[in-house]
Amino acid sequence: MFIPTVRNQAEFPPQSKLDPTVYGDQTSKMTEEHLEINLEGLTVDKAIKGQRLFILDHHDVFMPFLRRMNESKSSKAYATRTILFLKDDGTLKPLAIELSLPHPGQQQLGAYSKVILPATLGVESTVWLLAKAHVIVNDSCYHQLISHWFEL
Numbered sequence: 001m002f003i004p005t006v007r008n009q010a011e012f013p014p015q016s017k018l019d020p021t022v023y024g025d026q027t028s029k030m031t032e033e034h035l036e037i038n039l040e041g042l043t044v045d046k047a048i049k050g051q052r053l054f055i056l057d058h059h060d061v062f063m064p065f066l067r068r069m070n071e072s073k074s075s076k077a078y079a080t081r082t083i084l085f086l087k088d089d090g091t092l093k094p095l096a097i098e099l100s101l102p103h104p105g106q107q108q109l110g111a112y113s114k115v116i117l118p119a120t121l122g123v124e125s126t127v128w129l130l131a132k133a134h135v136i137v138n139d140s141c142y143h144q145l146i147s148h149w150f151e152l
Contacts (some may be wrong), residue, residue: 009053024110034096056082058138067102080135097131
């Protein structure tokens with residue numbers, strides 16, 4: 001993982017810096033309830049104050065390009081936000097992944113987003129694995145662009 005893209009989450013829910021007059025409301029659809037089931041007894045507020053919530057945010061970087069990218073019949077992409085929790089053992093545990101697409105009508109109507117939670121059984125576990133795959137692809141693409149293409 002390209003570490004500089006992971007940063008401490010200081011506010012909740014995550015906010016977009018995209019121009020709302022162009023892209024509409026891009027505020028995350030994640031809720032405290034999505035996260036608190038896996039926060040080891042902490043509230044979201046306590047996890048933020050304790051600097052234990054982090055975000056891998058590839059939402060604003062990808063959202064402006066998704067409509068054009070997804071016009072292709074051969075590929076599909078999502079903008080992603082991943083919330084991570086710093087566990088007592090020093091590892092980061094993914095708590096939720098948000099997959100977002102531009103609104104199917106007009107871009108100014110905001111994002112269509114779905115929050116995916118960790119699962120180990122059934123269809124939900126497959127959806128969780130696919131969501132993680134989208135995050136990995138976005139992280140890899142972002143890393144290649146910043147680390148290699150901008151060096152030219």
